[in-house]
Amino acid sequence: MKKALSLVLALGMAVSTMSAPALAEEGGEFNIRACIASEPETIDPNLENTVDAAVYSMHLFEGLMKYTNNGEPAAEGDDRVQLMDYDYGVAESYDVSDDDLVYTFHLRDEAVWSDGEPVTAQDFVYSWQRIVNPETAATYGYILNGVVKNASAIQAGEMEPSELGVVAIDDKTLEVTLETECPYFIGLCAFAALMPLRQDVIEEYGTEWTTPGNMVSNGAFVLTDWQHDNYIEMSRNDQYYDPAGPDKITWYLSDSQSAMLAAYEAGEYDFFYDVPTDQISTMKDAGQLxxxxxxxxxxxHLHCDNIPDWRVRAAIALSIDRENIVENVTQAGQTPATGVVAAGITDSEGTNWVDRVGDIMWQPLAEMYPDADLTTYSGRCDLAVQLLDEAVAEGYDTSTTMTYEYNTSEAHKAIAEAVQADVANVLGLEITLHNSEWQTYQDNLNEGEFGLGRMAWSADYNDAITYIEMFTNGNSYNYSNWVSDEYTALVEEIKSLPGGEERDAKMQEAEALLFSEGGFSITPLYFYVQPYCLQGEISNVGWTPLGYFSFIHATQGAAE
Incomplete structure (x- = not known):
């Protein structure tokens, strides 16, 4: 609980005073209590833009495809959590045309909404037209651009949403026409933002359609309660064709790592993953993490209006000691990042993208400054000072204080303090740290009220474009307000190409442009791993490295 828990801790009272359903005894209800984040901005699938909101959507709704446990352990030493693969969801099969441009999905007859109405192809048509409609102002409005026919033109206001290349042939047949062959399209069909939606429900209730009693969903669970800033409760959907394991899931809402840990240790949570960094080693050694x-x-993000000289942005990137951050701050096995495309993304031949491109963040600088030693932190610091000196010689004012914006979290604060210290020690530049609750933080990013702004991106699907397209002109995730016609044109070209080496090479070229002269609107710090804590007799929890845990088929007892 976001507010109640912090109050309990402040007063030094026992966390066990929380009102929470206990994990069921044998023969009783099977309830799971989890905490993965604070209050979500929305649980409207079309409008969600965070991993936690996507997790909620994936329990309440089901797309054409879904994620299903594959039986392989997700973490060493723990067989209770399994990796998940793509599987058929509402679609029971699909056909692809000879030119790979037309996908015809055949929907299962047993797929129904929580009110008993059948899920139809038109429910997908409505949802997909709604997300690309500029009037919806969906953060993920761009997700079908260059993929589904006419999506880009609709987003640009040049065509109507009804002209999107998605058609209901009949109630159980959906036809999707692509702009070009898309190697990650089937992965998109499991994406939370593209779930089917009921037009009649949304039109009847407007923005209140996501409240308990109003929401109609087609997934394994239904929304039964939402006490804002406290918890979200879901109960098993009796209409779902593949009944869920748990009877109920209670998602507690908190942004306090210490509060989450206290609740977990008091037996009030069965699962959480935002572990305080100073507890990671201890809990891992004890077999609890x-x-x-x-x-x-x-x-x-390094805002291009507030830090207008690219050399200063590059100097900041060079001055950050990533090894120190992963070894002494995050401490969970993260690895330093020298590119924005995350480890685990593969190219068309199955090669890990990071292995393909190497330390791509430093490569353009190495070409511009061939005498610089970019293989060591001390060498990078030397170049950082040189770049700052060049900028100062041309009029850059170093007395300006930069604001580092982050959403409230002990972990984000510790990282921000490490960056602040590095930039001060190496460059003598002053950074002021500012934290705020998630929505205020998002507003500050959108309004450009920052010099540096923390962000993380969990891949939406296994393709480098999930990272690369975020930084095009006007993209809703381009918080730095970086403008590069060259980069944007290159990304548009990439999205017109079929999968293969030519496309891979163009994406590598685009990633390098991010860190070339005029760039450095972003600076990657590290590649994630996902720590988690799970207690009680719970098994068959699902996990995809794209960032989603699933309790849909969780069971009581030892892992199967």
Missing amino acids: FTADQICTYYL
């Missing part, structure tokens, strides 16, 4: 691979990059 496990670590799963995750395809995610932690990086900073």
